[in-house]
Amino acid sequence: MGGDPGRDKHHGQVQTIGNRVFDTGGVLWWAVRTHGKRRHEFPDLLRRREYSHATVVQLHAPAAAEAFLEEASVRTEEGAHDPHTRL
Numbered sequence: 346m347g348g349d350p351g352r353d354k355h356h357g358q359v360q361t362i363g364n365r366v367f368d369t370g371g372v373l374w375w376a377v378r379t380h381g382k383r384r385h386e387f388p389d390l391l392r393r394r395e396y397s398h399a400t401v402v403q404l405h406a407p408a409a410a411e412a413f414l415e416e417a418s419v420r421t422e423e424g425a426h427d428p429h430t431r432l
Contacts, residue, residue, distance in 0.1 A: 366373055391401055404410040 365371055368374070390396065391399060402413065404413055
């Protein structure tokens with residue numbers, strides 16, 4: 346059934362990353378639209394037994410996010426040679 350993989354089969358539109366990211370029916374806009382409601386569900390959800398393995402990191406400021414990413418980057422570089430290092 347060939348055809349152009351970037352072309353929408355129903356409407357003939359060319360699909361690009363931009364189209365998909367900014368599509369109001371896409372996942373990005375779903376996350377934006379439902380954030381207010383769902384943000385209150387996450388603490389209860391993450392306390393469930395099936396998510397006990399997950400590490401939750403809450404960063405409330407851009408500087409905290411930058412510091413976290415910098416530390417993670419350093420830890421990744423240090424642990425690159427040790428398969429037992431938890432990143």
